[in-house]
Amino acid sequence: MGDSPAIILVHPTEEEKLIQFNLNGAEWRGALSLEAYLRRETVLSQQTLTKDGGITYWILIDTSLPHQLGRPKLPLASCETYRKKALVWQDGKLQEVICHGIGSVFCASHLRRRGYAQRLMTELGKALRTYQTDEKTQSLFSVLYSDIGKKFYKDFGWEPFDSSHVALNAGTSADASSLPAARPLYAEDLEELCEIDVASVRRNLESRPKGSKTAVALLPDIETIRWHHARENFVGMELHRKAPNIKGAIVGTEKGKRVWCYWTRMWYNQNPAEAKGNTMHILRLVIEDGVWGDTAASNVNGNSVDHSHDAAIAALLVVAQREAEEWKMEHVEMWAPTPAALAAAQRLDPSAKVVARDTESIASLQWFPEHDGPVADKIDWIGNEKYGWC
Template identity: 60%
Template sequence: MVSAPTNLPAGNCPTLGLVHPTAEEKLAQFKANGVEWRGALSLETYLRREEVLANQNQTKNGGITYWALVDTAAEKRVVLCGCETYRKKALVARNGKVEETISHGIGSVFCPPAMRGNRYAQRMMQEVGKALRTWQTGDKESLFSVLYSDIGKSFYSRLGWEPFNSAHISVPARTAKELPTDGLPTTRPLYEKDLAELCRIDEAIIRKTLESRSSNSKIAVALVPDINTIQWHHAREDFVGNELHGKSPEIKGAIVGTEEGKRIWTIWTRMWYNNDPTASENNTLHILRLVIEEQGELSLESQGAHNPTNGSNSTPKHAAAVAALLLMAQEEARKWNMAELEAWNPSPAMVFAAQMLDPDAEVVNRDKESIASLKWNLPHEHPVADSIDWIGNEKYGWC
């Protein structure tokens, strides 16, 4: 437990500043936040998980950066608040072209209980926002950063990270009883060895989609779902699976079709939220990414539509294929002690498919947890969510 020093400075104190914590300070911060975030893992195991995740291809060699707010004038340095940022490959379509940019995702914002009530988190985020404009970007400024708020929409919005569409649809894990599959296409599982090539194709599709939007009045942005990003999620899944169940999941997604250019696939990850490793409640298989390879379909089916209903009684194109993919996901959720599967910002095909499997499934617009939020670093006149399309606003971008 971190005890509060006497005479804590106010959050607007001019001597407060950002630093990179020492190994000792970082460990103390992990021990403090682990009390709240470790779930079914022991604290010691949680610390090992964070070390493993910090050494993935996505995070090693500067891919993850740790930040701490301290009083730079204090005789003895004390961490008042901390967070970490993840370097992310991103694309921006504007002014008739597609630009590559370095973005950053902000995670693990944590103020030790003894330090709370002094507006340190607010001050730290103001400083982090400024620092990320040029952090690891070479001779360019970063165009945007993202975070996923678990404290509602207002706090981070006041600091510049404006809330975007944050909806999901979920269906229960598949029961042992067989469900009708007449008319659904054949599905085959995806394994780790399959993913690198599919991620390469997915990135090319996203680039083409952004190119088609580059002359629009609205800017379009996307975090790239490359193999390093996907493998980071699976490293987390594998670690927890091994710790709780003595094995890691082999099936990482599912695919329909064999002809290149006409396939549909989804990649998922399992997250154990319940503090009881034998219980399934709240454990969730998350759809990281849905890809419809057919040219021109990305913007309609796999970016996460703002309006998840299609406004008619017709069946959305590809709904049967998506339902087949969800059936395999349901079975994987059941096998791994998940209560449900969940897809973020579902397209019309995803909504229709989910309701084929569970007629009671409804789109939920989140207002408290996992609020996708984006800070645009250039001057703008209108609310960011009204002037920017976030393509692929799905679970893979979460950190």
């Protein structure tokens, strides 16, 4: 059972990794065949974000089982972690750290209810405190996105944070003639914009008022965005025999006054002619001359909301809706919408509202430094958008 001292957390051999991928493929392959899913995982492991130790695979094994060299070939539970760059502001000091994002937590159905997943998370939480750290590089937190509600991972230290979104149907019947012009963004446009965005994240954190809560931010760097697009491109080629070229949209031409977003298409329907279940996610929304607004769902109806960017954001969403329709997406979804983003969505669909997620994609964070009690109300998770998902 899961509390056996013979059970340990290890990095799998290539053979063990393949065994586990074949087991978890039914859960994680989405619209892909198992064979295509295996190829996708290989491709995603070779991106700039993931190569050279950027992705790490973990499995739980029972060393008491009588296998050759004491190395069982059947993983009891598994996951992977992604090394990400992050910033932490605390007590007036800004620090660049690494953060590990946890994905694909899995225990095969015939091994469940034995405590293996619980043991996996217990051991992983211990390991990630110091994994890939040294004198110059610290890791102060890790994140995951729960698809099984808020309780399970909370019991092991990953506290649920606000997880909300606003959704719009693909295609649009709204009159966009009064909106500013939005032009598409392509892969070659994104690196410069990501650099501008990352610099802005840093400046905003550095300027936090004295006495503010601790703040953390995963960096929306080009390596992260390209990983999402590599995933999108692979599935697009498998289902539609072509990869999407348009990766986002931008309004404005004057530097310092532009508004833009990146997105990614996620297919779950195995019929490429059907849109049901497929979602276009806005990875990141950037207001170049802005600062982060309050993204809490309870504050989106405040009277002091700055509406100066509503039209620009609405123009971006119109392009997203059109792209979503072309690529067989059911709807467009934007995580952690600011009041301005919600107002923009409501210009296109007056019934649009903030949805607080309580079962799927629950943004959860484990804070490593010693602390007294829960930290979800003591830490601001800045830019808690889809780009951080893994």
